[in-house]
Amino acid sequence: MxxxxxxxxxxxxxxxxxxxxxxxxxxxxxxxxxxxxxxxxxxxxxxxxxxxxxxxxxxxxxxxxxxxxxxxxxxxxxxxxxxxxxxxxxxxxxxxxxxxxxxxxxxxxxxxxxxxxxxxQNDYATKKENALARFKKHTQEVQEKVLEAITNFVKPLAAEQDYENAHKMLLNMFSYHVDVLKNMLLPKVLHYHFNEQQFRELISKYYPQFSRTLKRIDVIKKSHFVNDAHCLITLSPELTFDKWIQRVVALQTHFMKKLNVFYQQKLEVPIAEAPESDTVLLQKLALFLSNYLKLDAVYILGKKSNSNPEVPGSCCFNILLLSTKVKVQQHDVIARHVAMHFKGKIEVCCLIHNSYWLQKNQQTMQGFISDYLVSKNRIYLKQGWVHNNKVFISQRNADVLLQKNNYSQERLNYITPCFLAFQQPNLVYQVGHVVLLKNMFQHLVLALLYQRMHYVPDMFSCTYLMQLLKAFLPEVYQKCITTNNVRNILALLSIPIIYLPQKEQVSAHNNQEVFAQALCFCEKLFNEIQITNN
Missing domain, CATH: 3.30.460 (Beta Polymerase; domain 2)
Structure with missing residues (x-):
């Protein structure tokens, strides 16, 4: 396939x-x-x-x-x-x-x-104006053909007073207009599946706006020129037939106007995006990612609905990308391309790993692999790609729990001295405290991810860790931080540490309020770890 x-x-x-x-x-x-x-x-x-x-x-x-x-x-x-x-x-x-x-x-x-x-693509106009102009040109060409046929075939017969054949030829002109309607409403292969009566029934049921015009055409086609000529005793046959021509042309012109109005109205109705199931959205996402990136496998890890308030029905999928070519540093670029391609309807937060990451970490991340990397969560698998997906099922839950507790305690051992450094009375935050805050934040998020998911990422930037915290542990994220504070805290934690001499002295970050917010955030994360441990 x-x-x-x-x-x-x-x-x-x-x-x-x-x-x-x-x-x-x-x-x-x-x-x-x-x-x-x-x-x-x-x-x-x-x-x-x-x-x-x-x-x-x-x-x-x-x-x-x-x-x-x-x-x-x-x-x-x-x-x-x-x-x-x-x-x-x-x-x-x-x-x-x-x-x-x-x-x-x-x-x-x-x-x-x-x-x-x-x-x-050569026949489909993406701009409504171009589509409407093309259809108007098409209907004008049909009308010109009708008038040309009347001039070349109908009127010469009338001039020879062969009114019966001229009348039949005139009524055949309606076939041009009915063909325009059929071409617009049916594929050509279906034209022959409907005789005149069946086509009228189709129009009556699904396109009633054309029923009256088709009935008027039927009335004219059933009329006989000779009978009408007897009724119009005050007119000569020539004038009577001219009246017939005017009547037919007027009805055809009216019909073409209705067709153009209908076509324009249909074009102006927005092409509604029907609600799509998660299965369909994931198929589209997998198709886009597999065409855009060189991937071995894609797993779905979770979903958040209404992720973008500006786009109704939007959602954010948490996914795992396995590839030997894609690096975790490409995360933001990938997320941006997905959002642009799907116009904000689909967003992603990605875990990105080398394809051999599974084998390397089967023991240390057993809980994550056994819970998430299962066949029902796989939405893409490269054709011909195989991997040794042996999982150590025999590993006991107690061993996994012990791993989680040990890793969490190691992180806390790293950050406890940092917390002590912030306990001084009347402390004025200095730029050097950013190093401590950044270190604390990284270890706290890593501890929470491993504690709750048995997972550790390959990149430890504060921005990426904040994205993972929001996507994979939303209850912790919402409990510990407000949306208004996120940008300020990330800006603080992203202040670069300068090691080389500078021509001018770098101004220190002295926003004491943001320092306090960041420290409070870290304390709440610390409490979440302690609650789980206890």
Whole structure:
């Protein structure tokens, strides 16, 4: 299976259609499947795009399954089987249908992540103004063809007083406009599945705004020129037929205006982002990360909902990236790229390790590995990548608990002298105290991570440790610090220690309030460790 294959089946997809899609995607000739719910309607489209050299037997087999499925009657879903002969002048879907119904967000299967672009990017307008201008130009060209046909074929017959054939030819002009409507609402392969009566029923049920116009066309088509000529006894046949032409052209012009209004209204309706399940979001995240980075495996470790107040439905995933190429120092860049790609809807906090980290730390981080690095949490695995994932299951829980207590006590032994240094009465904080605060903060967070998760990261920068504390131990983070203080405390802890001589004396950080906030924060973290130990 290709690593960049997309499979995103909606949860609301009926089971029988899911089974059909699941079977179809096993066929290597199926390139793309798009499931579209028509805006402000109950109608759905399932559009399959197959390779241009698809075997006829494959096409017939799929079409037979579609017939047996009877999805239109049961689920109001129109299924079309198309071949992507992109070199053909006549595309299998008209650009107007593509623009309204085949959006990139509606792709539920693609044999590779660039398939939609390779097929449609030249025909799909990302700007609404361009899409509307193209459709207006298209309808104008159709009207010009109609007027040209009337001039070249209808009027010469009328001039010869062959009004019967001229009348038939005139009524055939309506087919141009009905084709515009069909092209906009249906894939071309489905045009032949609906006769005139069935198409009118489809319009009446799902697009009632066009029903009245189609009925007026039917009334005109059922009328006979000879009968009307007898009624208009005050007019000559020539003038009567001119009235007919004016009547037909006026109705066609009105029809085209309605089509343009409808098209514009549909374009102006925002393409709603349907609520996506965690499974779908994780599939998209895994696909993006595997294309963007050289990864061996990705594990999901947790999730926080509504992580970005400005983006409804946003979430932040805690993930573990295993790779021999990606370094933990790239964390902020990766997180920024993910947020930009998903427009704030998905954010990540990453644990990043070398692929051999598992084997190296199986004994010292047994609890973390056995709790989190399980198959149900794995959302990506590089094809052909194997690792020795032997876990020491025989290790007793008492041994893990002993490891946690010993590590926590070691951290406390490091920071206890630092706390004592801050116990002096009337202490005025100096820049040198930053070294002590930074050291205390690092050891405290490491102790908490190991105590609660049996895990120690590979990077100890204060900013990264604060991110891990917030993402993986949110209850401790919220209990010990307020959001307003985080930036000031991190700025204090990030003050560089200068070892080389400077031309000018560096001004000392003398904000006593921030020093007090940082010390209070460390004391609360210390208390959390003590509570757990006791």
């Amino acid at each position: 290709k690593s960049d294959r997309i499979v995103l089946l909606p949860e609301n997809l009926p089971n029988s259609i899911k089974n059909f899609v699941g079977k179809a995607i096993e066929n290597p000739q199926v390139h793309l499947i798009i499931y579209t719910h028509v805006k402000e309607s109950t109608l759905n489209f399932l559009t399959l795009i197959l390779a241009k050299d698809t075997n006829e037997n494959v096409m017939n087999a799929l079409q037979a399954e579609v017939c047996n499925l009877n999805a239109f009657s049961k689920y109001q879903t129109l299924i079309s089987i198309n071949t992507c002969n992109t070199l053909s002048k006549e595309k299998y879907v008209h650009f107007s249908f593509l623009q309204l119904h085949l959006h990139p967000k509606d792709v539920i299967y693609a044999d590779n992540s660039k398939r939609w672009n390779s097929l449609f």
